[in-house]
Amino acid sequence: MSKKIETLLAQAGCGCDPRTGALVTPIYQTATFEHPELGRSTGFDYSRTSNPTRLALEETLAAAEGGARGLAFASGLAAIDCALRLFQPGDRLVVTEDLYGGTFRLFEKVFRPVGIEAVYVDTSRLELVAAALAQERVRAVLLETPSNPLLKIADIRAIAALAKVRGQLTVVDNTFLTFLLQRPLELGADLVVYSASKYLGGHNDVVAGVLIARTPELGERLAFFQNAVGGVLGPQDAWLLLRGLKTLPLRLRQQEANAQRIAEFLAQHPRVTQVWYPGLTAHPGRDVLARESIGCGAMIAFAIESAARVPDILKSVRVFRFAESLGGVESLITYPIAQTHADIPVEIRDRLGIHDRLLRLSVGIENAGDLLADLEAVL
Numbered sequence: 001m002s003k004k005i006e007t008l009l010a011q012a013g014c015g016c017d018p019r020t021g022a023l024v025t026p027i028y029q030t031a032t033f034e035h036p037e038l039g040r041s042t043g044f045d046y047s048r049t050s051n052p053t054r055l056a057l058e059e060t061l062a063a064a065e066g067g068a069r070g071l072a073f074a075s076g077l078a079a080i081d082c083a084l085r086l087f088q089p090g091d092r093l094v095v096t097e098d099l100y101g102g103t104f105r106l107f108e109k110v111f112r113p114v115g116i117e118a119v120y121v122d123t124s125r126l127e128l129v130a131a132a133l134a135q136e137r138v139r140a141v142l143l144e145t146p147s148n149p150l151l152k153i154a155d156i157r158a159i160a161a162l163a164k165v166r167g168q169l170t171v172v173d174n175t176f177l178t179f180l181l182q183r184p185l186e187l188g189a190d191l192v193v194y195s196a197s198k199y200l201g202g203h204n205d206v207v208a209g210v211l212i213a214r215t216p217e218l219g220e221r222l223a224f225f226q227n228a229v230g231g232v233l234g235p236q237d238a239w240l241l242l243r244g245l246k247t248l249p250l251r252l253r254q255q256e257a258n259a260q261r262i263a264e265f266l267a268q269h270p271r272v273t274q275v276w277y278p279g280l281t282a283h284p285g286r287d288v289l290a291r292e293s294i295g296c297g298a299m300i301a302f303a304i305e306s307a308a309r310v311p312d313i314l315k316s317v318r319v320f321r322f323a324e325s326l327g328g329v330e331s332l333i334t335y336p337i338a339q340t341h342a343d344i345p346v347e348i349r350d351r352l353g354i355h356d357r358l359l360r361l362s363v364g365i366e367n368a369g370d371l372l373a374d375l376e377a378v379l
Ligand SMILES: *Cc1c(COP(=O)(O)O)cnc(C)c1O
Pocket: 075, 076, 077, 078, 100, 102, 103, 144, 148, 173, 175, 176, 194, 195, 196, 197, 198, 207, 208, 209
């Protein structure tokens, strides 16, 4: 019987310890493993290479995403760094232009100096992506969709088809929607990356990253780099993530329902000049999202009339918490130009519309009425 995803996640890591029958995967807090004799291994030798708690997590994630291999890292950026080891100096990647600031920094400050170059494109415009993929030495496309913070939607299926014809890899950062709502591998992508610090963990208590490869061959190449470079997730954090995953469907459902109400409230508020949320009928790319996902997630961006009000709003919120990050059960309010996108040069931010009147919400699982009352009060 093939289990549905809620069942798979609720029972993540169950039954992995036949010796004791522990229902939940234990935290195997060990660096090394004894060998029964020369030439024989339990399958575990040293925890950088593989650890039973991490393996239970990696297998759950591969199954949930529908990939051949899952790999867990110490952070989302460590996972993206591992994926970028697939490329050589001289290679280029087409990358979503309004990208998570840390990924932008990784490309510009770490990989560009060694000759691996990002070509930034508005990936919600297929004709621009097609032109960029046709440039010389482009080996891959990395999509963040919906993008951060303006929730632009890329057509994963169409872009993956274009890339495939040229033998280019399609990589999707699926942090915002997760495999519950958007399934890039089924749309033709080769590799999915996550900051698991966000929805997958879901409790703002762990920093982690994930790669999920569609094929065993790609999974094997990435596992080589995971072990060779060593930015692995420790067993305690792997355990927290396994625990978080069990309630992902419940959390995300509540977060989406809350986000829809909040987006509608903001859209009619006189102090709010614009709202970006894919659940609003006017949101650009909503038709693509409707074809390629089954939900809108719980991230909202909105612009207020005057930047002078921002400090007051951030100081006065009582239910929303002023902090960066997203995806957890606690609702957060973020000021992108000062936090998540501070590393993106101001000229680029201005062109992308990431300006001083823009705020971002990560909607949690609290009572929607409390969240609405908080926004009403501060606006
Ligand atoms: C947070 C984030 C990252 C980076 O992940 P860390 O776990 O913070 O290293 C990458 N991509 C997206 C979309 C993110 O939101």
